[in-house]
Amino acid sequence: MTFGCPPGGHCVTCGDDATAMRVLRVDDGRGLALCSDPEGTHRTVEIELVGPVGRGDDVLVHAGVALVRL
Amino acid sequence: MKFVDEFRDAELGQALAGEILAAVEPGREYKVMEVCGGHTHSIYKYGIDDLLPANVELVHGPGCPVCVIPMGRVDDAIAVAHEAGVIFTCFGDMLRVPGSDGTLLDAKAAGADVRIVYSPLDALRIAKAEPGREVVFLAIGFETTAPSTALTLKRARAEGVPNFSVICNHVTILPPIRALLESPDLRLDGFIGPGHVATIVGARPFGFIPARYGKPLVVAGFEPLDILQALLMILRQLRDGRCEVENQYARVVPHEGNLRALEVLSEVFELRPHFEWRGLGFISQSALRLSDAYAGLDAERRFSMPGVRVADPKACQCGEVLKGVIKPFECKVFGTACTPEHAIGTCMVSPEGACAAYYNYGRLARERELV
Numbered sequence: 008m009t010f011g012c013p014p015g016g017h018c019v020t021c022g023d024d025a026t027a028m029r030v031l032r033v034d035d036g037r038g039l040a041l042c043s044d045p046e047g048t049h050r051t052v053e054i055e056l057v058g059p060v061g062r063g064d065d066v067l068v069h070a071g072v073a074l075v076r077l
Numbered sequence: 078m079k080f081v082d083e084f085r086d087a088e089l090g091q092a093l094a095g096e097i098l099a100a101v102e103p104g105r106e107y108k109v110m111e112v113c114g115g116h117t118h119s120i121y122k123y124g125i126d127d128l129l130p131a132n133v134e135l136v137h138g139p140g141c142p143v144c145v146i147p148m149g150r151v152d153d154a155i156a157v158a159h160e161a162g163v164i165f166t167c168f169g170d171m172l173r174v175p176g177s178d179g180t181l182l183d184a185k186a187a188g189a190d191v192r193i194v195y196s197p198l199d200a201l202r203i204a205k206a207e208p209g210r211e212v213v214f215l216a217i218g219f220e221t222t223a224p225s226t227a228l229t230l231k232r233a234r235a236e237g238v239p240n241f242s243v244i245c246n247h248v249t250i251l252p253p254i255r256a257l258l259e260s261p262d263l264r265l266d267g268f269i270g271p272g273h274v275a276t277i278v279g280a281r282p283f284g285f286i287p288a289r290y291g292k293p294l295v296v297a298g299f300e301p302l303d304i305l306q307a308l309l310m311i312l313r314q315l316r317d318g319r320c321e322v323e324n325q326y327a328r329v330v331p332h333e334g335n336l337r338a339l340e341v342l343s344e345v346f347e348l349r350p351h352f353e354w355r356g357l358g359f360i361s362q363s364a365l366r367l368s369d370a371y372a373g374l375d376a377e378r379r380f381s382m383p384g385v386r387v388a389d390p391k392a393c394q395c396g397e398v399l400k401g402v403i404k405p406f407e408c409k410v411f412g413t414a415c416t417p418e419h420a421i422g423t424c425m426v427s428p429e430g431a432c433a434a435y436y437n438y439g440r441l442a443r444e445r446e447l448v
Binding site for chain 1: 224228338
């Protein structure tokens with residue numbers, strides 16, 4: 008396993024990989040959203056690139072940024 | 078969310094493998110390059126190449142951002158990490174990439190404050206929490222990752238975080254594809270296009286590949302059925318005499334890309350006149366640097382760096398692997414002197430590197446038997 012990468016040896020950042028996450032809460036003022044991945048891990052995500060999103064929307068996230076709305 | 082399980086269905090995979098078999102002409106050899114390291118990883122993780130006819134070969138391209146960083150740039154990063162008072166932040170993969178005299182992990186062991194972050198936003202948070210220290214983020218990645226750095230730089234400027242800066246190693250995917258197509262020692266029949274790069278740039282910019290070079294390209298997702306379907310689409314184009322860009326990953330990739338992201342990229346970055354790629358040499362207009370408006374956040378202007386070009390180790394054949402000229406197991410040091418634990422070349426360092434993918438998924442013994 009490469010140091011610093013998750014078990015299984017796959018680095019989501021370097022692998023042009025992205026994760027589908029569900030929006031839990033939106034902070035419009037700061038352009039951020041709290042999102043959850045399918046395993047239930049929560050992460051703060053930048054949402055400037057995908058336009059307005061709301062609770063329950065799904066977004067594709069790479070390196071802390073939502074790239075596209077699903 | 079229904080984005081994963083449906084695309085790993087074994088029965089559908091077998092059905093697609095049957096269609097692929099039906100689409101190929103016996104006696105004709107097919108070479109298809111998957112440009113992206115994420116595809117390489119999926120192909121070996123799910124054993125996709127085992128489902129393919131013997132005359133269909135997948136060639137691994139240069140789409141791993143760690144693998145293409147030359148040693149000199151790693152040396153520059155290590156020099157900054159050793160500066161007094163610096164907190165050096167980077168993605169996990171970069172820690173073990175060898176420079177000419179060690180890695181960032183070695184620098185950390187020697188006392189440098191090197192920290193792993195998941196996103197450049199995490200690095201900015203560290204800078205705000207540690208106003209008395211200089212926080213440097215080592216930015217790598219293709220167009221998928223560059224917007225994350227760009228938005229962080231915009232935020233740093235808007236919030237006035239003076240102790241944050243970025244060493245920019247972002248690269249763009251189209252120039253190396255063009256360089257590969259111009260390479261005389263490489264024969265390819267088509268490309269599996271990078272799905273997540275295309276969420277940003279869209280499918281349209283790949284149009285020159287069929288138009289000018291006569292090779293089909295299918296933008297693909299990263300699940301096993303995505304890759305099999307994309308391959309089938311390429312093989313059908315070849316069978317039918319068509320040559321175009323198709324979008325297998327339409328559930329995610331808009332044809333025009335993410336226009337807001339492209340706008341942010343053009344505001345924050347500009348193209349470097351040329352950039353050195355490991356194994357491919359200097360490629361013009363293939364990488365990004367901070368635009369003048371963001372010069373104050375450019376670590377290359379803030380810190381003194383060696384900036385010396387360093388040749389790759391002689392035993393290392395990453396260049397040929399990145400160009401798809403040789404398979405990883407054909408490298409002289411693969412699996413012996415060069416392993417994921419003690420990597421000589423970058424293709425073995427990153428899990429997305431073709432060598433690491435071969436090694437980690439048990440290709441070492443089997444491929445040797447075939448040789």
